Amino acid sequence: MHRKRDYDVIVVGGGNAALCAAISAAEEGASVVILERAPQDERGGNSVYTDGKFRAVYNGLSDVQALVPDLTEDEIATTDFGAYTEADFFDDMARLTKYRTDPELCEILVRSSREALFWLKENGVRFVPNYGRQAYRVDGRFKFWGGTTLYAQSGGPGLVESLYNRAKKLGIEVQYEAPVRDLIHDEAAGVTGVKALLDGELREITARAVVLACGGFEANAEWRAKYLGPGWDLAKVRGSRFNTGDGLAMALKIGAQPYGHWSGCHATAWERYAADFGDLATTPHYQRHSYTFGIVVNVKGERFIDEGADFRNYTYAKYGHEVLKQPEQVAWQIYDGKVLHLLTDEYRTRSVTKLRSDTLEGLIAQMEEVDRDQIRRTIEEYNAAVDQDVPFNANTLDGRSARGLKVPRSNWANTIDTGPFEAYAVTCGITFTFGGVRITKEGQVSDTNGRPIPGLFAAGEMVGGIFYFNYPGASGLTSGTVFGRLAGRHAARFKPVRERGMFDAQSYGAA
Numbered sequence: 001m002h003r004k005r006d007y008d009v010i011v012v013g014g015g016n017a018a019l020c021a022a023i024s025a026a027e028e029g030a031s032v033v034i035l036e037r038a039p040q041d042e043r044g045g046n047s048v049y050t051d052g053k054f055r056a057v058y059n060g061l062s063d064v065q066a067l068v069p070d071l072t073e074d075e076i077a078t079t080d081f082g083a084y085t086e087a088d089f090f091d092d093m094a095r096l097t098k099y100r101t102d103p104e105l106c107e108i109l110v111r112s113s114r115e116a117l118f119w120l121k122e123n124g125v126r127f128v129p130n131y132g133r134q135a136y137r138v139d140g141r142f143k144f145w146g147g148t149t150l151y152a153q154s155g156g157p158g159l160v161e162s163l164y165n166r167a168k169k170l171g172i173e174v175q176y177e178a179p180v181r182d183l184i185h186d187e188a189a190g191v192t193g194v195k196a197l198l199d200g201e202l203r204e205i206t207a208r209a210v211v212l213a214c215g216g217f218e219a220n221a222e223w224r225a226k227y228l229g230p231g232w233d234l235a236k237v238r239g240s241r242f243n244t245g246d247g248l249a250m251a252l253k254i255g256a257q258p259y260g261h262w263s264g265c266h267a268t269a270w271e272r273y274a275a276d277f278g279d280l281a282t283t284p285h286y287q288r289h290s291y292t293f294g295i296v297v298n299v300k301g302e303r304f305i306d307e308g309a310d311f312r313n314y315t316y317a318k319y320g321h322e323v324l325k326q327p328e329q330v331a332w333q334i335y336d337g338k339v340l341h342l343l344t345d346e347y348r349t350r351s352v353t354k355l356r357s358d359t360l361e362g363l364i365a366q367m368e369e370v371d372r373d374q375i376r377r378t379i380e381e382y383n384a385a386v387d388q389d390v391p392f393n394a395n396t397l398d399g400r401s402a403r404g405l406k407v408p409r410s411n412w413a414n415t416i417d418t419g420p421f422e423a424y425a426v427t428c429g430i431t432f433t434f435g436g437v438r439i440t441k442e443g444q445v446s447d448t449n450g451r452p453i454p455g456l457f458a459a460g461e462m463v464g465g466i467f468y469f470n471y472p473g474a475s476g477l478t479s480g481t482v483f484g485r486l487a488g489r490h491a492a493r494f495k496p497v498r499e500r501g502m503f504d505a506q507s508y509g510a511a
Contacts, residue, residue: 007033007173009491010194010207012180012247013214014038015045015240016477017460019163020484021211021491023123026170028492033205034172035196037179037214037242042280044160045215046239046432046461046476049278052152052159053130053474054481055313056113057086067117067127067150075129080143086110088147092472096314100261102465104441109466109475109482116481117150124162126153133344134313136394143395146313148474157280159477180246183210183456185254189497190454209455209491212445213484216433216461217245218265219277227262227435234329235320236270238286238429241277247462251437255447256456260464262435266471267320269296270429272330272353285351288426289316290343292412293394294335295382296426298326301374303382308411310397313473317431324428331426332370334363334379337418342394353425363421381405383415432476436464443487444494454497457487 009025011018014036022032036043058064060083065071089110093101121127127150129135134149135142152159167174175198184193184204193206217223219241224232252258271286291307292315298304305322309315323331335343347354357363360379364372385402392400392414402409437445437458444452460480467475 016047017480017484018213021488024488025492030492050156052155055474096470097468100468191456212247214247215243220244259438264434266431269426272425285349293339301371317471459487
């Protein structure tokens with residue numbers, strides 16, 4: 001005799017992937033509860049700390065107009081929105097992951113990305129064009145580049161707020177400050193619920209299925225050092241302090257298969273003196289992603305990356321690794337007066353470690369920790385190598401290079417010779433980890449024998465095998481939406497062992 005279930009689906013986590021899973025399950029008619037470890041004022045996981053950008057397939061202006069119905073005639077007339085095809089997305093995923101991305105999961109991500117945006121719109125998310133970050137005005141016209149044309153209005157906070165509003169309308173229950181300690185599991189029945197701390201009491205909550213969407217281990221310094229390697233315990237955490245790998249630990253404990261790049265992560269150049277964890281009041285000001293228009297040096301006064309290797313969307317998630325490798329885990333971004341107008345708004349806030357001078361020598365004199373003789377030589381050699389015969393164009397891979405250097409420069413090379421001059425100190429900020437658990441094409445977690453674990457699903461950062469080494473910018477929210485929808489839908493349709501007929505398959509059929 002079995003007692004009545006508490007819910008049809010339990011979703012562990014409170015960010016974009018978790019919300020999409022919960023909403024998707026509710027659309028199937030399931031009763032759903034979200035168990036969010038954070039208090040209500042910190043809900044949203046890493047999603048709330050993002051810009052709200054989405055990388056998704058879109059078929060030119062028609063799709064943009066459908067997703068942004070209040071697009072003005074002037075915006076349409078002065079903008080080349082371009083298009084981002086499935087082939088473009090596949091190419092970016094393959095190239096940036098060095099062809100290691102799981103083919104099946106990558107196909108689901110890419111082919112579902114366009115539909116995901118329209119689904120989000122139907123669920124109350126408003127989109128706006130990403131002017132100023134993904135398109136610059138050149139000769140009176142904007143041209144979008146890099147595949148991330150739209151973002152959620154009001155960024156990550158706006159996205160999360162919209163999805164919570166939709167969850168409320170669907171009758172989805174949300175429990176805050178409800179850390180899940182363990183899965184209820186046995187070999188015969190699979191996962192039938194969770195053990196969660198509610199109001200200081202450990203309680204068993206039962207369900208037909210559980211969706212783990214509670215992030216990676218980026219906020220766990222011990223795990224970072226263990227899996228990512230020496231020095232990673234020193235990285236700043238760009239997002240939620242609650243993403244400490246609890247969901248991964250619970251899944252692995254019952255035999256889930258680890259999968260993907262467990263020694264890899266998304267990490268960027270970040271404000272040197274940023275808080276150790278995300279803080280909504282200041283974190284949005286810590287980005288330092290305009291390095292494509294300047295040069296970056298370490299304390300030895302040496303360049304160590306090709307700042308113009310590609311659009312920032314394709315390099316920023318790996319260049320945090322390179323900063324972490326430098327002495328003292330610090331670097332300086334240097335810009336001259338020709339490009340200061342191109343720096344993003346984060347460079348204009350109070351939350352910056354910034355030096356400024358009308359002269360280059362005056363700037364260098366302020367850089368006390370940097371080898372001043374070497375930085376002079378570095379800038380002189382760099383300036384001499386810039387191909388000034390090629391015109392500068394911020395909206396394209398312009399081929400304006402600096403060759404013949406120890407670290408060549410591929411695009412957007414401008415001499416550092418026009419005042420005023422500015423320098424910004426950066427360190428490494430980790431966003432999310434790439435390692436996770438293996439899932440089926442229905443979002444169900446697989447065990448170490450490759451069999452689906454009955455009743456257990458995963459989405460978001462919990463899913464391994466999608467990203468390796470690097471990351472096409474803005475794919476994270478897209479992945480969370482796509483696999484959240486997938487996991488929620490199939491969790492709602494899942495039939496526990498005791499409800500199946502004797503001829504049912506071990507796992508349920510994908511509808």
